[in-house]
Amino acid sequence: KAGVTQTPRYLIKTRGQQVTLSCSPISGHRSVSWYQQTPGQGLQFLFEYFSETQRNKGNFPGRFSGRQFSNSRSEMNVSTLELGDSALYLCASSLYRGETEAFFGQGTRLTVV
Amino acid sequence: QQQVKQSPQSLIVQKGGISIINCAYENTAFDYFPWYQQFPGKGPALLIAIRPDVSEKKEGRFTISFNKSAKQFSLHIMDSQPGDSATYFCAARRDTGTASKLTFGTGTRLQVTL
Numbered sequence: 004k005a006g007v008t009q010t011p012r013y014l015i016k017t018r019g020q021q022v023t024l025s026c027s028p029i030s031g032h033r034s035v036s037w038y039q040q041t042p043g044q045g046l047q048f049l050f051e052y053f054s055e056t057q058r059n060k061g062n063f064p065g066r067f068s069g070r071q072f073s074n075s076r077s078e079m080n081v082s083t084l085e086l087g088d089s090a091l092y093l094c095a096s097s098l099y100r101g102e103t104e105a106f107f108g109q110g111t112r113l114t115v116v
Numbered sequence: 117q118q119q120v121k122q123s124p125q126s127l128i129v130q131k132g133g134i135s136i137i138n139c140a141y142e143n144t145a146f147d148y149f150p151w152y153q154q155f156p157g158k159g160p161a162l163l164i165a166i167r168p169d170v171s172e173k174k175e176g177r178f179t180i181s182f183n184k185s186a187k188q189f190s191l192h193i194m195d196s197q198p199g200d201s202a203t204y205f206c207a208a209r210r211d212t213g214t215a216s217k218l219t220f221g222t223g224t225r226l227q228v229t230l
Contacts (some may be wrong), residue, residue, distance in 0.1 A: 007159070023122075046160070046205060046220035059215035073133065093159050105218065107152075107159035 005030065007096050007108035015114045021082040024111045028075050028096030035077040036105065037069060040091040049092075052077050053099075084115045119143050120208050122221025129228050135193040137224045139206035142187065146208035150218070151180065151191050154203045163204070164191070196228045 008027040016022050028035050037049040048061040052071035069079040070106075081088055091112050097107040121140045129135045139149075148167055152160035166173045166189065169222040173180045179192040193200055206221040 038218075038220075045222045046207075046218075048217040048219070051215060051217055058219050061217070095159075104162060104165075105150075107161065109157070109159045 006040075007094055007106055007111035008091075009094050009111050011111060012109065013112045014116075015116060016084050018084055018115055019082060020084050022084060022113060023078055023080045023093055024094075026077045026079075026094030026096075026108060028077070028094075029106055032096040032098050033075050034097040034099060035071055035075065036095045036097075037077070037079050038093045038095065040093055041089075042111070044105075046091075046093070047062060049079065065100070086115050089113060089115045119219050120206060120221045122206050122224060124224060125222070126225045127227070129193075129196045129226065130164075131196065131198060131228055131230050133196050133227070133228075135191075135196045135200065135226055136205055137191045137206070137226070138188065139190065139208075139221050140186075140188045141208050143208070143210060144187070144221075145210050146219075147211055149180070149182065149189050150207050150209070151178075152205045152207060152220075154205065160205060175210040193226075196226075198228045198230060199227050201226055 010025045034053045036051045038046050040046045050069045051059040055071045066082045071077045089112040093110045095107045097105045128229045149166035151163045153163045154160040164178045166177045177194045182189045203225050205223050207218045209218050
């Protein structure tokens, strides 16, 4: 059974640009959450999606957005990139909303220059 | 506001020794407490988890001890091995019924020496 797949693995963008990251959950999983990981702030919750609806949102500016498709795949978008957005972005999938076990992908390493 | 405090930040243990990582939380609404292991270049992997109605859970060499009244929980790694060298994160989940999220500790970098 394939795990959580995140693409691309690495990205380099320039300040002011926008970026879209993709996450394919484990087959059959319907809940997808996104986290930002940085050395200074650790792992911070961005959003939770279930059945194409955002169920929960972390304390991030509106430049961070996301969506989930009918096949449970999810994308997150960051507009007007800032240097501080450089981070590892992690996606986690769960079978159902609130399901205890969350499986993480390997992440997308975003570098903003 | 950090709701899950983790210590120590780093830990060096000899092979065969016991590694102990501690976490404390503030929000009594948390209902699930997992520990994740992360190797460089990889995403976090669920190691072991506990619910607040249980005081201890053991899986192989890994044990979670949970103290609900003190709002603390800890991970014990028995017979630590060099392959256990990784960063460990404690986390706490709050599920409101319509939304849920994990709040993570700041991580502990464990090094197991020969």
